[in-house]
Amino acid sequence: MQTKGFRFWRAKEFVIFVVLVIICAIVTIVNPVFIHPSNLMDILLTNTVLGMMALGMLVVILTGGIDVSVGAIIATVTMIVGNFLAHVSGNLLLAFLVGAGSGAALGLMNGLLIAKLKIHAIVVTLGTMSIIYGVMFLLTGGEWVTQEHIPEGFKSFGRIVFGHVKTTSGGTTGLPVQFLFLVAAVMVTWALLRYTMFGRGVYALGGNRISAERAGFRIDRIIVLVYLFEGILIGFAGVVHTSIMRQVDPNAFNGFELQVIAAVVLGGTSILGGTGSVLGAILGVALIAVLNNGLILMRVSSYWQQIVIGLVIVAAVSTDIVQKQRAEARKTRVDVEITEGARS
Amino acid sequence: MKSRGVLLRPESLLVVLFIVVFGLMSLLSPTGFLRPFNIQSMAFQLPEFGILALAQMIIILTGGINLSISYTAALSSIVGSVLIVLMNAAHLSPAISITAGIVVMIAIAALCGAFNGTFVAFVGVSPILVTLGSMTLFDGLSLLITRGGAISGYPFAFLWIGNGTLFHVPVPMIIFVIVILATYFLIDRTSFGLKLYMIGANPTATMFSGINVKRVLFVLYIYSGLLSAIAGIIMSSRYNSAKESYGSSYLLQSVAAAVLGGTDIVGGSGSVIGVVLAAMILQVVSTGLDILGFNRFLTNVIMGVILIVALSLNALAGSRAQRSRKSTPSALVR
Numbered sequence: 001m002q003t004k005g006f007r008f009w010r011a012k013e014f015v016i017f018v019v020l021v022i023i024c025a026i027v028t029i030v031n032p033v034f035i036h037p038s039n040l041m042d043i044l045l046t047n048t049v050l051g052m053m054a055l056g057m058l059v060v061i062l063t064g065g066i067d068v069s070v071g072a073i074i075a076t077v078t079m080i081v082g083n084f085l086a087h088v089s090g091n092l093l094l095a096f097l098v099g100a101g102s103g104a105a106l107g108l109m110n111g112l113l114i115a116k117l118k119i120h121a122i123v124v125t126l127g128t129m130s131i132i133y134g135v136m137f138l139l140t141g142g143e144w145v146t147q148e149h150i151p152e153g154f155k156s157f158g159r160i161v162f163g164h165v166k167t168t169s170g171g172t173t174g175l176p177v178q179f180l181f182l183v184a185a186v187m188v189t190w191a192l193l194r195y196t197m198f199g200r201g202v203y204a205l206g207g208n209r210i211s212a213e214r215a216g217f218r219i220d221r222i223i224v225l226v227y228l229f230e231g232i233l234i235g236f237a238g239v240v241h242t243s244i245m246r247q248v249d250p251n252a253f254n255g256f257e258l259q260v261i262a263a264v265v266l267g268g269t270s271i272l273g274g275t276g277s278v279l280g281a282i283l284g285v286a287l288i289a290v291l292n293n294g295l296i297l298m299r300v301s302s303y304w305q306q307i308v309i310g311l312v313i314v315a316a317v318s319t320d321i322v323q324k325q326r327a328e329a330r331k332t333r334v335d336v337e338i339t340e341g342a343r344s
Numbered sequence: 345m346k347s348r349g350v351l352l353r354p355e356s357l358l359v360v361l362f363i364v365v366f367g368l369m370s371l372l373s374p375t376g377f378l379r380p381f382n383i384q385s386m387a388f389q390l391p392e393f394g395i396l397a398l399a400q401m402i403i404i405l406t407g408g409i410n411l412s413i414s415y416t417a418a419l420s421s422i423v424g425s426v427l428i429v430l431m432n433a434a435h436l437s438p439a440i441s442i443t444a445g446i447v448v449m450i451a452i453a454a455l456c457g458a459f460n461g462t463f464v465a466f467v468g469v470s471p472i473l474v475t476l477g478s479m480t481l482f483d484g485l486s487l488l489i490t491r492g493g494a495i496s497g498y499p500f501a502f503l504w505i506g507n508g509t510l511f512h513v514p515v516p517m518i519i520f521v522i523v524i525l526a527t528y529f530l531i532d533r534t535s536f537g538l539k540l541y542m543i544g545a546n547p548t549a550t551m552f553s554g555i556n557v558k559r560v561l562f563v564l565y566i567y568s569g570l571l572s573a574i575a576g577i578i579m580s581s582r583y584n585s586a587k588e589s590y591g592s593s594y595l596l597q598s599v600a601a602a603v604l605g606g607t608d609i610v611g612g613s614g615s616v617i618g619v620v621l622a623a624m625i626l627q628v629v630s631t632g633l634d635i636l637g638f639n640r641f642l643t644n645v646i647m648g649v650i651l652i653v654a655l656s657l658n659a660l661a662g663s664r665a666q667r668s669r670k671s672t673p674s675a676l677v678r
Binding site for chain 1: 470
C-alpha cells in the first residue's frame, strides 16, 4: 500500500504509465490504426480475461504466493462451462454460477494445499497444474466445444456492445459487454484490498509473515481465501472468455499463466509480496495488451512477440530491484543489514 | 544430506522405494515391463531427464529455482543443430560439423546460464522471476529460428550419441554417469560445493563469512546451463531432430525429482545420489504406467500427485527437524 504522502508522479505506477504512453505514441506513429476507436475497443475485448486473471494473481502475489496453475484452471472452467451450455442448459445466470463455482473449487484446492502443507506456492501449483490439466483431458478427451453447440442466447449475450463506433471496414462496434466484468472485478478487488480486514491481512502477510501472525491475523485463513478469491475471478473470466470466443479450445490457455504473472509484475508488484496495487496491475495488463496489439500493427513477426515480452519482464523486474537498492543505499548507514543474495 | 543423519538417511528410503516401485511394475506386467527391450529403452530415456534434474537440483540447493532448463536445452540444441545441418549440407566431414555443432550448443547454453546468472547474482532479481522471463525469451528465440517446426538432417554419426552403445552400455547412460560423478565431486568434494550449501542455508551469513556469493551463483547458473546443454544434445540425437518443445515436460518433473530426492525446496540441503534415485523412480513409474496401458493424461495426474506428496513429506521432515533443534525459541515462530 502507499505511504502517507501519496504523490502519483513519485509512485512506481507513474513510471509504468509514462512507459505505456511512450509505447502507445511509438505504435501510433508507425501505424495510426492503433488509436482508431474500433482498435481500442478490440484491445479492451481481447484483454478482459487477462485483466480479470491478473487481479486474482495480484492478490495472490501480494501475500508472497504465486499461482502457475491459472492457465489450467481457466481451461478447465471453460471446458466445464462449454459442456454445460452445450448439454445441460443455456441459462446465462446458471452458466456464471457453474463457472464461478468450478473456479472457486479449484482455487480452494490450491489454497488448502498451500496453507496446510506450508510449501512454496510455486511448487504446489506446478503440481496442481499437472493434475488439473491431466484430469480435464482425461475426462473430456481434449475435444473442443464447437460453435454450433453453444446456445444462440449465450452467443447473442456475447455480442452485446454499448454505443456506436465505426470500424475501419465500415461496420459498427462499441464498448463490449465483457468489459463491464473487468470493471466490476477491479472495483471489488480494490475495495477488498483497501477497506476490509482481509485486505489488510493480505498486505501484512506479504510484508512479514511472522509480524502478521503476531498481530493476530489468521494466516492460514487468509491464504485459503486469497486462492479462493482468485479462483472465483478466474471462474467469471472463463465464462467471459467463452462468450467472446463462442467455442471452447482446451489448449487455448497453454502458457497463459506467464502472461498473467508478467502483467502483475510489470505493474510494479513485488514478487516477494507486500507491495503492489490494483492500479499497477491494470497498467501492467495495459502494457502487455498494447505490446501484443502494437507489435502486430507494426507488422513485427509473431515469433518476435514472445522474445519482446520475455525481455520486458526481465527489464521490468531488474529496474524495480535497482531502484529499491538505490533507495536502500540512501537510507541511514548505521544499519548493517544488507539484503543480498539468492532468496526466491 | 549434511545435518540430516538422523535415523533413516533419505537415500536408503529412496532405494527401498525404487525397489518397491520396480517390483510392483514387474509384478503387474511381468512380460512387458521386464522385457530386455523395455529395460534398455528406459536406460536410453533416463539420462536426459536425470541430467535436467541435476541441473535443477543444484539451483534449488541455493534456494533458487530454474524454470529455464528445458528451454535452455532446446535453444542450444536448435542453434547447434542448424550449424550441423548446414555444414553437413555443405559436405563437410561429419567429425568437423558434429564437433562444431556441439561446441556451439555448449557455448549457447553457457550464454543462457550467464544471462540467468547475471540477473540473479549481480542485479539481484529473484531466480523465479529471472528464469520466468528467460524461459519466455529462450522459447521465443527457439520459435524464431525453427518457425515452430523441427530441425533435422544430421550426419549419421551424430545419432550414435543418443542411440549407440559402448560395450553394451547405452552411450547416454555413460554420459549420465560422468555427469553424476562430476556434479557429485563439484558439490560434495570442493569448497565451491560447500559454499552452495551455505548460500542455501543463509546467504547473508555466507556473505559476511567472506564468500563471494555473487560469483558463486553466477558460476552455478552457467553450470546449470551446461548440464541442460548436455541433456539437449542427448535429446536431439535420440529424436534425430531439434524442436522448441522437446524436453518441456521435464521441467515440472525435474522439480519433482529434486524434491523427491530430498532436496530442501528452500535450499541448504540435498544430495546428488538422492536426486538420481528419485529420477530413476519417476522414470520407472512413467514407463511402467505407459506399459500398463494407462492414459498419458492419467500419468500426468499421477506425476503431479507424486510431486505434492513428496513435498508434504519434505515439509513434514523439515518441521520435525525444526522441532528437534533446541536453541531458538521456535515455538513462537511455529
